[in-house]
Amino acid sequence: MNSKSSPSGPCPHRAKFTRRFLRALARINKDRPTSSSHHEIRKRSRKIKIAADASMAYAVGSGRAWSRVMLWKLRNRTRYRAWIWSRVIASTRKRIDKGSKQGGELSRTDQLRQLVPGGEAMDFCNLLDEAAHYIKCLTTQVQVMRNIADFYFT
Template sequence: MTTQTTPSNPNSIKTRFTYRFVQALRKLNKTRSVSVSPSMKETYRRYHMIRVASYASMASAVGSRRAWSRTVLWKIRNRTLHRTLKKKGKIHALRRRKVRENPRNSLNFHRENDLKKLVPGGEGMDFCRLLNETAHYIKCLRTQVQIMNNIVDHCSN
């Protein structure tokens, strides 16, 4: 098993993401409560904080050039509003699932609409721009996973 190092180019997205994410993890580690066995609530809270730090680091590394990164940063800044909308969205998503289970509706796939829901900020995009944003978003998600794997490999050695 070989571990990859971050690129030496300080302007690359990988380097900027790694630097920001490691800083965010250090900050989270300083605020960690000391307990022998953390509760499920505390474990979930830390998981959520790491997840938010990861997405914020990734979006800020990309900057405001991409619609998905602007949307992610906006959602993080407006977290309370986003939580309210997310709860409403879950109820709506459950209703959609029931409709999709109908065999007559299973033939009508609206892939473009599904893609617009997956990519942050994709709701108002035309199809060509949506594909471009999706490709970049997937590339950044892959980078995020690689960096996180490298951090785990480094810490486990």
């Protein structure tokens, strides 16, 4: 059995991610704006980032906590943005009320919890496992995007 078809190989989700991401890029290119203003470029890069994250989460499926959270965020983007905004406002008010008495320093575990989607609700062992898998998938995402860029721009 070769390593490409083996689930224990380098990345069993790479082909799924690549197909989905290329389809999403084709859709984004169809809607290419006529102007190249700074605003349009930022909007387009945001669409590409969302397409890459969605492709990665769909390729992994719901087997991982980080992908379930990411899929939920993608499906409920409008509600999620409103929820995040309300949390930002609430935390800002708390900081203003408390002043700068506390250092505000986060432990490394808490910093990792903020980086991994859904990490806030995980115990330490699951957090490490999910973080390792998430990093592996992000690495694959970067490799695929580099290959696409190399193909089109060299």
